[in-house]
Amino acid sequence: MNLSLNGTQLGGLAFLGLSIGYGVEASNIPLDYWSEESPFNARTLPYIIAIAGIVCASLLIIIPSSKTDWASLKQLNWRPAVGLLILMSTYGAMLAPLGFIFATSIFLVAAFRMLGIHQWWASCLVSVALTLAFWGLMSLLGIYLAPGDMISALGWAA
Amino acid sequence: MLDGILLGLHTVLTWQNLLLVFAGCATGTLIGMLPGLGPITAIALMIPITYGFDPASGMILLAGVYYGAIFGGSTSSILINAPGVAGTVATAFDGYPLARQGHAGKALATAAYASFAGGTLAAIMLAATAPMLAKVSLSFVSADYFALMLLGLCLVSAFSSQGEYLKALMMTCFGLMLSTVGTDLSAGVQRFTFGRMDLIDGISFLMLAMATFALSEALMMVLRRGQSEDVQARVDGSQLRLSLAEIKFVAPTITRSSLLGFFVGVLPGAGATIASFLAYGVERNLASKTDAAAFGKGSLKGLAAPESANNAACTGSFVPLLTLGIPGSGTTAILLGALIAYGVQPGPRLFIDEPEIFWSVIVSMYFGNLMLLVLNLPLIPYIARLLMVPRNYLIPVIMFFSLMGVYLVSFNVFDIQMMVFMAAIAVVLRLLEFPMAPLLLGFILGGMLEDNLRRAISVSDGQLNFLWERPTTLAIMLLVCLAILIPLARALRAYTHR
Numbered sequence: 034m035n036l037s038l039n040g041t042q043l044g045g046l047a048f049l050g051l052s053i054g055y056g057v058e059a060s061n062i063p064l065d066y067w068s069e070e071s072p073f074n075a076r077t078l079p080y081i082i083a084i085a086g087i088v089c090a091s092l093l094i095i096i097p098s099s100k101t102d103w104a105s106l107k108q109l110n111w112r113p114a115v116g117l118l119i120l121m122s123t124y125g126a127m128l129a130p131l132g133f134i135f136a137t138s139i140f141l142v143a144a145f146r147m148l149g150i151h152q153w154w155a156s157c158l159v160s161v162a163l164t165l166a167f168w169g170l171m172s173l174l175g176i177y178l179a180p181g182d183m184i185s186a187l188g189w190a191a
Numbered sequence: 192m193l194d195g196i197l198l199g200l201h202t203v204l205t206w207q208n209l210l211l212v213f214a215g216c217a218t219g220t221l222i223g224m225l226p227g228l229g230p231i232t233a234i235a236l237m238i239p240i241t242y243g244f245d246p247a248s249g250m251i252l253l254a255g256v257y258y259g260a261i262f263g264g265s266t267s268s269i270l271i272n273a274p275g276v277a278g279t280v281a282t283a284f285d286g287y288p289l290a291r292q293g294h295a296g297k298a299l300a301t302a303a304y305a306s307f308a309g310g311t312l313a314a315i316m317l318a319a320t321a322p323m324l325a326k327v328s329l330s331f332v333s334a335d336y337f338a339l340m341l342l343g344l345c346l347v348s349a350f351s352s353q354g355e356y357l358k359a360l361m362m363t364c365f366g367l368m369l370s371t372v373g374t375d376l377s378a379g380v381q382r383f384t385f386g387r388m389d390l391i392d393g394i395s396f397l398m399l400a401m402a403t404f405a406l407s408e409a410l411m412m413v414l415r416r417g418q419s420e421d422v423q424a425r426v427d428g429s430q431l432r433l434s435l436a437e438i439k440f441v442a443p444t445i446t447r448s449s450l451l452g453f454f455v456g457v458l459p460g461a462g463a464t465i466a467s468f469l470a471y472g473v474e475r476n477l478a479s480k481t482d483a484a485a486f487g488k489g490s491l492k493g494l495a496a497p498e499s500a501n502n503a504a505c506t507g508s509f510v511p512l513l514t515l516g517i518p519g520s521g522t523t524a525i526l527l528g529a530l531i532a533y534g535v536q537p538g539p540r541l542f543i544d545e546p547e548i549f550w551s552v553i554v555s556m557y558f559g560n561l562m563l564l565v566l567n568l569p570l571i572p573y574i575a576r577l578l579m580v581p582r583n584y585l586i587p588v589i590m591f592f593s594l595m596g597v598y599l600v601s602f603n604v605f606d607i608q609m610m611v612f613m614a615a616i617a618v619v620l621r622l623l624e625f626p627m628a629p630l631l632l633g634f635i636l637g638g639m640l641e642d643n644l645r646r647a648i649s650v651s652d653g654q655l656n657f658l659w660e661r662p663t664t665l666a667i668m669l670l671v672c673l674a675i676l677i678p679l680a681r682a683l684r685a686y687t688h689r
Contacts, residue, residue, distance in 0.1 A: 040623035041358065048361055055368055055383075062375075062382050072653025075375040075382060078641045082371065086364040093357045096686040106622060109414040117413060118615055121406075121590060125607030128598070137591065144587035148413065159584060167595070176599060 040103075045093030052086030059083055116147050132181020137164040196318055199550030203558060208251050211244075212555050215255020216562045222256075223263025230260035230522045238529050246533035247548045251555040253526055254509075258559045261463070261505055262306055265498060269298045271589060272408045278463030278501040280404070280628055281471045285486065285493030292489050300433060301491055302498045303564055305445050309499030310560035312449040313456070313506035318553050333646035334657040338667035340640045343465045344633060345674035356678040358625050363633040369394050370637020377645060389605040398597045398606050399634055402613035403627045405593040409586045410618045416582070441495040444474050452500030456507025463501040463508070464635055468628070470500030506556055513549050 059079035068074040124140040131139070141160035142153075150156050171178055179185075202208065215237070222233040233256050241249035264279040269286035282302065289298035344363050372383045373393025384390040433441075448470035455466040474496040475486045486493040505522075512523045512530075535545055597606050617627060651657040659665045 044358070044620065044623050044625060045361070048365070051368075052364070058383060063380050064378070068378050068380075073645045073648040075378045075380050077648075078637075078644065079368075079371050079382065082364055082367045086361070086368065089357060089361040089364055093361060096357070096682060109622075110416050111414065113416075114410050114413045114618070117410065117586075117590070118611055121594060121611045121614075122608055124594065125604045125611065128604055128607070141587050141591060144590065145583065148583040148586060150583050163588065163591070167591075171599070 042094050045090045049087060049090035049094065052083050052090055055086065056080065056083030113147050117144060120144060120147065128181075129179070130182045132183070133178035134164055134168060135181060137167075195546060195550040196554065198547055199552075199554030202247050202547050202551035203251065203554045208248055208551070208555070209558065211248055211252040212255045212558050213562050215252040215257075216259040216262075216559055219256035219259020219261075220263040220266070220563070221259075223260030224267050230257050230264070233257075233260040234522060234526065234529070238532070241529065241533075246530070246535050246545070247551045249529065249533055250526070250548060250552050253529060254552055254555050255559045255562070257505060257522060257526070258310065258502070258556070258563055261501060262303070262563050265302045265306065265501075266299060269302060269494075270295060271585070272404065278467055278504070279497075280400070280464070280631060281467040281497035282494065282501070283404070284471065284497075284628070285488070285490045288487070288489035289491075289494065294489070297433070297491075298489075298494060301437075301441065301494050304433065305441070305448075305495040305498035306502040307560050307564045308445045309449040309452060309502035310506060310563075311557060312446070312499075313453040313503035314553060314557040314560065316450075316453050317506050317510060317556070331663070332661070333643040333650065334661060334664045335667065337640060337643040337647050338658070338664045338671060340465075340636045340643065341671050342667055342674060343468065344629075344636060344640075345671050355624065355626065356682050359629045362620075362625055362627070362629040366630040366633025366635075367637045367640075369399065369630075370634045371641070377642075387605075389603060389609075394609070394634075395597065395601065395606060396635060397600055398610050399613060400631060401593040401597055402610045403617040403630060405589055406610060406614035407617035407621060407627070409589045409593070410614060411621060412582060412586055414618070414622075437491060441491050444492045444495050445499045447477075448474065448496040448500040449503040452503030453507040455500070456504030457510045463504040464632070466504035466507075467497035467501040468632060470496040502560070509552060509556075513552065 056079070059076050062076050062079070064074055064076065120140065120143055124136060127136045127139075138157075138160045141163065142156050145156035145160065168178055203212070218237065219230065219233050223230060234253055237253060237256050241252055244252065261278060265282045265286070268279045268283035269290050272283050272287040286298045286302060289295070344367075370393075372390055374381055374384075374391050381391060451470050451473060452463075452466040455469060456463065471486075471493060474492050475483050478486065478490075478492060482490065482492060508523045512526060535548060594607055594610065597610055598604070600606075621627065647657045648655075651660075657664065658668050
């Protein structure tokens with residue numbers, strides 16, 4: 034008997050865990066006395082979804098529909114993809130302290146570099162031009178994009 | 192009715208209002224084309240500008256923006272698989288594969304013609320049947336809406352490829368789970384927020400749509416670099432034409448989908464999203480075996496169906512808005528707010544008290560569709576050049592627009608972090624061949640499903656007899672049972688035959 038799981042079954046297993054956790058968490062939704070007596074309260078739909086999720090995930094584990102080609106997954110370009118995920122997360126964290134213009138320009142230059150564009154002048158030109166164009170368009174539409182805590186602290190912006 | 196149309200023509204056919212229709216369509220197309228910026232954002236941005244106009248002109252401009260943004264969203268769905276709004280998600284199913292096969296021009300032209308036909312047919316139907324349709328939608332009760340939404344969720348089998356029904360159902364459940372995050376407005380209690388203030392208002396639809404489509408698509412491009420060819424983006428004038436055979440091939444689909452889209456759009460809460468998914472599902476089921484196999488791989492029918500349906504539904508969604516004062520979608524909710532801001536009270540009396548507003552909006556819809564065709568078709572070769580930008584430049588730009596599209600709505604960096612997290616999950620799920628569209632549909636319908644279920648259960652004193660008491664509800668529930676059991680039986684049969 035082959036006990037190895039394919040991708041569908043792994044997904045089903047993860048979703049089974051998620052559905053059980055969701056159902057348990059649903060039972061912790063606070064209810065007042067009136068709501069507890071009510072035929073429909075804040076827990077009702079989550080319970081229904083949790084049960085539906087458990088049924089679906091169980092069926093998916095029992096009758097997996099397709100096989101996963103693990104070898105082809107290993108050949109994907111994981112390094113730049115993971116790098117970009119980290120970069121986007123860092124961009125989000127840097128948006129407030131660095132401000133829109135600096136944070137965005139740096140994000141774009143770094144992303145271009147990660148994807149193999151090594152001409153500094155080209156990546157810098159595209160990044161700064163795009164950032165300033167977007168910032169200008171937003172300013173025209175009356176949308177304020179903050180210059181950043183650091184810039185404000187240095188007194189460079191009004 | 193003829194008097195009404197003449198009144199509408201009289202209002203719209205002034206150079207100022209025609210200019211407003213044109214400006215609305217152009218602005219809407221440009222904004223809607225940017226991944227992450229959909230009609231809601233476009234209309235919200237334009238509302239302050241309309242405060243200086245009379246209500247009819249204001250609504251004419253906003254209706255143009257609405258149409259333009261929907262078409263712009265379709266354009267980005269086709270070219271870069273980044274639907275800015277839920278209504279154009281289904282457009283990407285076949286539009287994007289067509290673009291990848293080098294038929295970007297044909298895909299965009301089909302979308303333009305289908306949108307025009309859908310919008311025009313719906314505008315005619317709206318003018319002809321608005322009072323009667325208002326009565327029909329008035330007769331729907333919570334139980335019917337609940338059943339209808341359940342049907343929409345169960346039809347996920349239409350979006351999943353052969354044998355992947357359970358995966359699609361699982362993703363629907365996942366979407367429903369995500370929709371319950373935040374404050375339960377009826378009881379005022381927090382659910383699944385884990386004490387985080389950022390989650391009190393729930394998960395943003397735009398964030399989820401951008402994470403699961405635009406951002407995950409950009410990441411998939413990175414993962415598969417070298418495995419796929421760049422898209423042939425050069426579109427010349429000849430590619431924008433459809434042959435007579437192609438027109439004959441898609442004409443029945445457009446007619447059926449327009450009718451379906453219009454009637455679904457009339458139902459408050461249903462709107463362009465359900466209409467486009469339903470039309471896609473219906474056409475796939477009606478298609479011959481060979482045609483059905485092409486769905487999801489670049490079928491013209493698969494593209495024309497959601498395009499005509501979502502445009503027709505946009506027109507249909509104005510019926511409950513203008514006649515009942517009930518918004519049929521998030522976008523019409525914003526339009527409702529605009530009407531109230533103009534000092535106009537939408538509802539049954541709008542016909543009587545402000546007929547020029549009602550009829551000018553209807554007539555401007557037709558003109559808006561005409562302008563879109565005139566405006567968009569000649570621009571298609573230029574729009575398609577977006578794809579000629581090298582992937583290494585395009586990917587970070589898509590990521591930037593996706594992140595900004597979400598950030599500009601909330602100005603909360605938590606949404607960016609959440610989006611990156613969701614995109615990572617979406618990539619893993621996509622690699623394991625789990626479909627994303629059912630997740631989004633479950634998420635969109637979750638809130639409305641709960642509201643209607645709550646009302647239906649309250650009305651029936653906690654009993655479940657509301658599911659079969661009314662013939663309408665019973666008929667829809669029977670369809671729900673069929674939509675669950677038939678694909679499930681197929682999946683089980685396929686498993687036992689293996």
